[in-house]
Amino acid sequence: MKRKDELMLQKVGGQALLIPLGAKVLDMNGMVVLNTTGSFIWELLAEERSFEELVSAVVERFAVEADRAGDDVRTFLDDLIRQGWIAL
Amino acid sequence: MTDIVEYVPLVRELHERAAKLKQPVNGVFELTSLCNLRCGMCYVRQSGGDKAPGVRKELSASQWLEIAGQARENGLIFLLLTGGEVLLRNDFFEIYEPLTRMGFMITVFTNGALITDSIADRLARCPPSRVEISLYGATSATCEKITGVPGSFAACRAGIENLLARRIPLVLKSTLSRFNVAELEAMRQMAHGWGVPFYASWLLSRRPDKQGSEVEDYRLSAEECVELEATDRASANELREAALSEKVPDSDSNFYCKAGRAAFIVNPYGDLNVCSLLPEPAARPLEIGFHNAWMEVVKYVDSAPAPSPECLGCRDRVFCGRCPAWSLMESGTLSGPVPYWCEIARARKKRYGRPADPSPIE
Numbered sequence: 001m002k003r004k005d006e007l008m009l010q011k012v013g014g015q016a017l018l019i020p021l022g023a024k025v026l027d028m029n030g031m032v033v034l035n036t037t038g039s040f041i042w043e044l045l046a047e048e049r050s051f052e053e054l055v056s057a058v059v060e061r062f063a064v065e066a067d068r069a070g071d072d073v074r075t076f077l078d079d080l081i082r083q084g085w086i087a088l
Numbered sequence: 089m090t091d092i093v094e095y096v097p098l099v100r101e102l103h104e105r106a107a108k109l110k111q112p113v114n115g116v117f118e119l120t121s122l123c124n125l126r127c128g129m130c131y132v133r134q135s136g137g138d139k140a141p142g143v144r145k146e147l148s149a150s151q152w153l154e155i156a157g158q159a160r161e162n163g164l165i166f167l168l169l170t171g172g173e174v175l176l177r178n179d180f181f182e183i184y185e186p187l188t189r190m191g192f193m194i195t196v197f198t199n200g201a202l203i204t205d206s207i208a209d210r211l212a213r214c215p216p217s218r219v220e221i222s223l224y225g226a227t228s229a230t231c232e233k234i235t236g237v238p239g240s241f242a243a244c245r246a247g248i249e250n251l252l253a254r255r256i257p258l259v260l261k262s263t264l265s266r267f268n269v270a271e272l273e274a275m276r277q278m279a280h281g282w283g284v285p286f287y288a289s290w291l292l293s294r295r296p297d298k299q300g301s302e303v304e305d306y307r308l309s310a311e312e313c314v315e316l317e318a319t320d321r322a323s324a325n326e327l328r329e330a331a332l333s334e335k336v337p338d339s340d341s342n343f344y345c346k347a348g349r350a351a352f353i354v355n356p357y358g359d360l361n362v363c364s365l366l367p368e369p370a371a372r373p374l375e376i377g378f379h380n381a382w383m384e385v386v387k388y389v390d391s392a393p394a395p396s397p398e399c400l401g402c403r404d405r406v407f408c409g410r411c412p413a414w415s416l417m418e419s420g421t422l423s424g425p426v427p428y429w430c431e432i433a434r435a436r437k438k439r440y441g442r443p444a445d446p447s448p449i450e
Contacts, residue, residue, distance in 0.1 A: 008191030010165050012102045013109050019165065019191045022214040026255060030095050030217075031193060 001077070001088050003045035007032070011039075018042070018085075037062065038076055045086060051077070099166070106350035111163040112382050114351040116364060117156070119183065120146055120172040121356050125199055126236035127224065128302035129265055131295045131365070132172055146356040149182040151374060155354055158378030160190055169216075170197040170364075172356070181210055188214040195220060201240050203247030212254035219251055223262045226274030234267055252282060264290040264316070265306035272316075290316055291409070294417045296367050310431035314439050330406045331440040340394045342412050342422060348389025352382060360385055365413035396423040407436035 006024040010017050016039035018032040034042060040061055041054055051073065058069040080086045106113035121143075123133040134143055147155075156167070167187065174180055175198055187194060196211075200221040203211075211219075221244065225231035228241035235241075251258050260279040264272060272288060279286030290308050295301045308316070318324045345351075347363040354360050359370040360381040369388040371381035392412055399405060402425075410429040412422040419426060 010163075010191050012111060012113055012163065012165065013105045015102065015105060017102075017165070019193060021189055021191065023212075025188075025215045025217055026257075029257070031098075033098065 001045065001050075001086050002048045003042060003080075003086050004084075007085060009034075009039065009042055016042075037072060041073065041076055045080075102165075103346050103350050106163065107346055109163075110349060110386050112159065112350065112352050113163055114166045114168075114346060115159055115164045116168045116170060116351075116353040117152060118170055118172070118353060118355050118364065119152065119174045119180070120177050122176050123171060123173045123199075124176055124201060124237065125173070125240055127234050127263075128236075129234075129263065129292050129306035131293055131301070131303075134172075144357040147358045147374075149179040151358065152183045153186055155358070155373050155378060156187055156190060156192075158373065160192070162379055162382060165191070165193055166195075167192040168195045168197065173199055173202065175202040175207060185214055188216070193217045197222075198247075199235075199240070199244060200247030200251075201237075201243035203250050205250055208247075208250035208254050208256070211251070211256055215254075215256045218257045218259055220259045220261055221248060221251075223260055223275045223278065225268045226271040226278055230268050230271050234265070248282060252284070258282075258284045260284055260286045262286075262288045263292070264288050264308065265292065266308055266312075267306065269308060269312065269316075288316070293365055293414060296365050296413070296417055307428070310428070310435040313432055314435040318439065327407065327436055327440045331437070340400060342392045342395050343389045345411065347413075348385050352385055362389060363413055366416060368416075393423050396421075396425060398425055399423070402430075402433070404430070404433035404437050407440070408433040 006021055007018040008021055010019050014036075016034040016036075018034060020028040020031070037058060041058065044054060044057055054073045054077075055066060055070045058064065058073055059066050062069070064072075077086070081088070102113060105111075118132070121132050121134045123130070125133075127133070156164070169184065169187075174196060177183070184194075184196075194216040195218045196216045197220050223231070223244065224234040225241065231241040231244070232238055248258065248260070260275075260282070262268065262272070262275050268275075269290070275288070276286050290313055292303045292307045294303050317327070343349075343362075345363075347366070352360055352362070353364050354373070355367060358372060358374050359367065360373050360378075361367045361370060362385055369384050371384035373381035394400065395410075399408070399410065402408065408429050409432070410426045414426045414429060415422055415424045418424075418428065
């Protein structure tokens with residue numbers, strides 16, 4: 001999976017935001033606030049990634065157990081899929 | 089990991105965060121000083137047009153995009169495109185369309201009169217976060233008395249309807265003067281009829297470029313201003329709270345808004361300034377780079393003198409909205425009292441009650 005080019009990550013201090021691009025503005029009507037893990041995964045999704053790759057990267061970056069990282073990544077990806085922001 | 093949060097508090101919080109970091113998160117690109125209307129109270133419009141003697145050359149599309157790219161690298165997110173009338177630029181979409189791919193939350197200010205079907209179609213392909221259109225009256229007679237252009241009322245209405253037909257987010261607003269204040273409620277009803285938000289403002293400033301202005305003929309009296317703001321619950325509550333607090337502002341800082349800490353403006357000629365009403369320090373991002381130019385703006389604001397002793401010691405200070413830009417336009421210094429604001433502060437005190445104590449003069 002890989003993120004679509006319809007949103008751009010911007011930062012104010014440490015706060016990460018997803019800003020809609022082009023026609024996506026009408027669907028979003030605002031912007032999305034990402035937490036640190038979400039922002040980290042979003043940046044990884046610039047390239048084609050598997051679920052396992054993302055979980056592994058989260059485990060390494062945040063020093064969490066694989067089960068918990070797997071749950072977090074799954075929750076986040078479900079959000080992105082529901083919104084149509086990633087290509088599977 | 090994704091949060092949907094209330095937009096206005098989020099934007100306010102982001103600006104606070106940016107101000108602490110001196111990140112220029114909010115920018116205004118004043119794309120042109122030319123306008124198709126001739127409003128006498130306008131603080132921007134060049135009456136002689138772009139060919140008039142002494143009028144500087146406006147930036148090209150590629151120069152605007154160069155500044156935008158550098159500003160983004162420095163943290164710009166909220167971008168306002170304004171004029172003059174932005175749609176008078178033949179190359180507006182050469183600027184606008186690339187900007188919509190750069191990760192900005194874009195607002196466009198326009199008078200709406202040039203928004204034809206084809207312009208609206210093109211905007212709809214990559215819409216801004218918001219378009220704001222100014223109403224100058226609820227009737228053609230009032231509107232055109234202010235704009236000086238026959239047919240501008242109908243053209244504005246057509247522009248509004250062209251945007252609404254394409255679901256482009258729209259806000260209507262009005263600049264009130266003694267010539268249209270009687271139609272405030274009718275304008276509000278117009279907006280209500282279209283189902284779009286509406287707000288009005290009425291504090292008319294002089295021209296910061298010191299060219300002649302008819303603003304004195306248009307301004308409402310201080311009492312009328314205070315009467316108007318009292319109809320807005322949020323403003324009235326804020327002023328009532330200020331009246332009861334018996335506290336003057338904590339800071340003696342002259343600049344109290346986000347200008348020069350999180351916000352800037354670039355004028356049509358490429359000068360980076362504090363705000364639209366304060367055309368200084370005229371730093372040149374295309375010559376010294378955006379970052380260095382922004383640092384000049386930050387330094388200008390940080391090194392500004394405190395308000396005058398007269399203002400710091402004023403018993404009505406808590407009710408006053410004077411800022412360095414108004415001081416410069418009305419008194420020629422960044423610190424001096426602004427008689428119009430003195431009148432408004434007195435009228436607010438009269439309406440809202442107990443005056444605040446003056447702060448000690450150091």
